[in-house]
Amino acid sequence: MISVDYSTMCPRYEAAADLLGKKWTGRIIRVLLGGPKRFKDMKEQIPEMSDKMLTDRMKELETLGIVNRHVYPEMPVRIEYELTAKGRDLQPVIESIQAWGEQWM
Amino acid sequence: MISVDYSTMCPRYEAAADLLGKKWTGRIIRVLLGGPKRFKDMKEQIPEMSDKMLTDRMKELETLGIVNRHVYPEMPVRIEYELTAKGRDLQPVIESIQAWGEQWM
Numbered sequence: 001m002i003s004v005d006y007s008t009m010c011p012r013y014e015a016a017a018d019l020l021g022k023k024w025t026g027r028i029i030r031v032l033l034g035g036p037k038r039f040k041d042m043k044e045q046i047p048e049m050s051d052k053m054l055t056d057r058m059k060e061l062e063t064l065g066i067v068n069r070h071v072y073p074e075m076p077v078r079i080e081y082e083l084t085a086k087g088r089d090l091q092p093v094i095e096s097i098q099a100w101g102e103q104w105m
Numbered sequence: 106m107i108s109v110d111y112s113t114m115c116p117r118y119e120a121a122a123d124l125l126g127k128k129w130t131g132r133i134i135r136v137l138l139g140g141p142k143r144f145k146d147m148k149e150q151i152p153e154m155s156d157k158m159l160t161d162r163m164k165e166l167e168t169l170g171i172v173n174r175h176v177y178p179e180m181p182v183r184i185e186y187e188l189t190a191k192g193r194d195l196q197p198v199i200e201s202i203q204a205w206g207e208q209w210m
Binding site for chain 1: 113118126128132199
């Protein structure tokens with residue numbers, strides 16, 4: 001753990017919190033911590049999310065360098081998403097939310 | 106750290122993530138990790154947030170048992186907010202977001 005200066009707000013904290021606070025983003029990252037996934041595998045764990053929303057979020061996460069998209073030229077074509085190093089580094093965030101949820105929700 | 110089953114979504118994770126993902130909530134909890142605060146002290150660290158929004162969020166967090174509100178019968182009356190045990194237990198979440206933000210944002 002790092003030493004946090006709680007006496008002043010930090011723009012990097014705010015940026016990270018806003019990114020993770022977007023609807024579905026935390027769920028998507030949690031699913032991808034289980035390994036590379038296809039679109040339909042992600043939908044299976046987050047069935048309430050629309051296809052359009054998942055598509056939008058995956059594009060955002062790719063742009064942010066949190067997710068890589070792999071296209072396998074098979075027949076039919078296979079597309080998988082996986083976390084980058086930046087994305088995998090979110091594991092402590094996801095696990096601390098999980099731990100708190102298990103204790104308090 | 107706990108062992109997380111990433112093969113299936115967890116309702117407690119979802120509930121915790123939705124709570125923390127609400128606009129301003131993560132910032133408010135970060136400020137209160139610095140100790141009990143008055144309304145105006147919180148506003149100082151989060152100046153973009155309106156009075157109404159802060160009032161609403163503090164009521165929510167009180168209802169959820171994350172924040173306690175103390176009224177000191179001085180003249181003029183002094184009101185302070187502080188985290189409960191449930192709220193203080195969010196410190197690992199806030200610190201892991203801070204650490205990720207410092208490295209990647």
